[in-house]
Amino acid sequence: MTSVPLDRLLLWLAAGLYLVGFAAGCLNLARRQPTPGSRLVLNSLLAAGLILQVTGLYIRGLAVGGCPLGNKFEIVQFVAWSGMVLYFVVGPAFRISLLGLFTAGYAGCLAFLSLLIPEWDAVHGVKLFGNNPWIELHASLAVFSYGAFGLLSLTSLMHLLQNWSLKHKRLDGLFWFLPSIVQLDQINFRLLLTGVGLLSISLVVGASWWMRDTGSVDTLKLTLTVGVWLAYLVALVLRWRRGLLSTRFAWTCILLFATALLSLGSVNSSRHHDVILTPIR
């Protein structure tokens, strides 16, 4: 009998807690009667999940000698984790009703999916970033920006649902508890700004090293990464100039995130593991 490695066990438990939180939140909604402290229960489950997930990722990080972003499994786990971290930053600041529930479902599904597909957790070498903390920062910031974009796709989905419910006069159940259209529009803009900011810093850091050795990153990865960044940047500029608004903006954010997620596999598989970059001293 093979035993589950500790890091994966913790990640399983974290995913389980996220999904339990999601199920409990859905149950509350179905009863249309939030019990006192239901928000606290949900946040406690998510916080416990977050701690388990970060512990699991930390153990794996120790094993690989750096930030665990070496395969699709680790990247997806990191995206789910960063979404949850951002929820705990954004949630209390903006008091977005139901965001915790949506984040629980999103992070739980992503984490679970990555655990269910063993092929995603392919063995990879240690010292993934060649002991270069800048490359590690570049990678982790890039993936963390995906967390912001993930959360943005959730708030965009909430925007679309609220718009649909108001247009079709269906205000019962889940729709009753959704935040206002204007509030969602404001949070969408701020999340997009955060995501683009993080990705831009990541690309600046990455580019400064790439300039020293342009062969260290292959064309596919470069094209996809810059393409995703450019697409989000265009969306940000259009939104800022009020050329892309409301439901069209929400749909754009969801489609962009789906594209960005799908491109992750290609970005990861085109990584040059044999290129070892070390900081100039």
Place this chain on the structure above:
Amino acid sequence: METQPAVLFLLGASHHTAPLAVREKLVLDAARAAELAARLRQTPGIRELALLNTCNRVEVYGVAADATVLSTLRQTLCEVTGCPPAETENVLFLRHNHEAVIHLFAVASGLDSQIVGEAEILGQVKSSYEAALSRKWTGPVLNRVFQKTFQAAKHIRTNTAIGEGQVSIATVAVDLAGKIFGDLAPVKILVVGAGDIGLKTVQAFQSRGARAITVASRTLSKAEEAAAAIGGWAASLSALPEILQTADIVTSSTSAPNAVVTAEMVGTAMKHRRGRPLFLVDLALPRDVEPECARISDVYLYNLDDLAKIAEGNLARRRAETVRCHEILAQRTASLWPQVAQSLNGGG
């Protein structure tokens, strides 16, 4: 000879038992209420007293030395109000002991109200009790029962869905505006038509923080008059296309035979609004806003039927919740009653 136990009683009539014509006769103004209280307090055997007098109910709560005293209550009430006893035959109801307690719990919680779950009744029960307390009409039994009533009502309002969802047209519109704009303080409101319905709806918006209000009417003087009454600005109806570019909420209630707010007008205005949503509340019959406006992106149109349907749905949900509320109140009454019974008979 065996002594009869003291009794907690309730004598009353409400919208459930009395038609409006009878309730009109039974209503107690300040003078009548004082007279009734004086008469009842002079009645031998009446130890404690509190009167609950609202537009939908007249209820006398009290403690009597024994049940035989109660026979005079009905007659006294009829004499004071001038309502013929024959008309009160099936209208006045008498409840004893824990039945009186559970009734008061239900009344204060809004379960017995015409609009189930309304919160105003709790304030009215509190005022009635405070009036009785200040005049020293109450004693240990009623004091305990009323205090527990307030606790029970608070519990019901906090832990059940009895007060959830708005049940009037105006407050439903305000709730919907909250779903679109969140905070209503920075929202600009345009009232088309200077009639009562529109102005009452605006008052509901004002109660939720809305400040910038413009009244537009075909006759400018009417608009000015209405605007002065609600603290807003006046405009002529001809300025509607321009105002639509900046207003966030438009409530319309004119008596115009044709649409006042057209889809073309709204479509043009939306081009200048740069994605800011527009909430159209059509309170007129025939309708003031062309239904095609609802198809325009970021425009949310609700007419009288839509608002009424939401209000009815909320009311139905409240009614469904009453079953659970009554169960909770029955449990609370059961745990309270032994202490009250002890108090009634001279203990604790």
